[in-house]
Amino acid sequence: MSDAQKALDDAYENGGFIPGAENYPPKWEAAAEAFRDAVASELDIAYGAGPRERYDLFYPEHDAEGLFIFVHGGYWKARSKADWSHFAGGAIAHGYAAALIGYPLAPDARISEITAHVSAGIAAAAAQVDGPIRLAGHSAGGHLVARMAMAGVLPDDVAARVDRVMPISPVADLRPLLELTMNEVLQLDAAEAEAESPVLGEKLAGIEMTSVVGSQERPAFLDQNRWLSEAWGIDEMILPGRHHFDIIDGLASKDTPVMRWLMA
Secondary structure (H helix, E strand, C coil): CCHHHHHHHHHCCCHHHCCCHHHHHHHHHHHHHHHHHHCCEEEEEECCCCCCCEEEEECCCCCCCCEEEEECCCCCCCCCHHHCHHHHHHHHHCCCEEEEECCCCCCCCCHHHHHHHHHHHHHHHHCCCCCCEEEEEECHHHHHHHHHCECCCCCHHHHCCEEEEEEECCCCCCHHHHHCCCHHHHCCCHHHHHHCCHHHCCECCCCEEEEEEECCCCHHHHHHHHHHHHHHCCEEEEECCCCCCCCCHHHHCCCCHHHHHHCC
């Protein structure tokens, strides 16, 4: 790999710049398993025929006031919904049901196809829980929930129930990824990168949105968050001292800046 290519790839590399990064996945997995053991749930509910077209639904102790949905990251090519169950904790504490949406990964699915799968998963979960819908997604999941806030992505009746959306460390402009080595897996072309970039589209009216990023994230993610904020005229929430792996911790608890905004 040339030095120039390495520099391009490093701009979107996270783990290599976070001390102790290797400890995060096993910590997430253990916390997620403990959460599933402790909270009422229905797991691996099918919304399609594929093995990853599944969602997990967690319930509060009393009738749900609405539905919180989390879409995980992993650059559209890694991780699973089961790694993040505990990030439903803050919503459950607020009396919301919470769904974690699984989806097929690249290279088995293109990003445009993943967007469609996530839309179908959200629609299926929405059919099980009444009330308002609040969306959050991290990294690639931040891109995906931003796409859900655009016209023609979710079914109209589901989109009408979505009132708050929080992309966290989102990739909002996919065009820079065309030059990265990871695109050998993603298989983006210029047309798809443009069509799937929220910064090049418009947000649906009536949806409140704030984009979140950690102050210690890679410059590319600070840029991506700012680009989305500027393109859509939405607020940025910059969490001091947070990096790409601990930026989502606030979703697990009730009284945090991200949950206070999401559940307002």
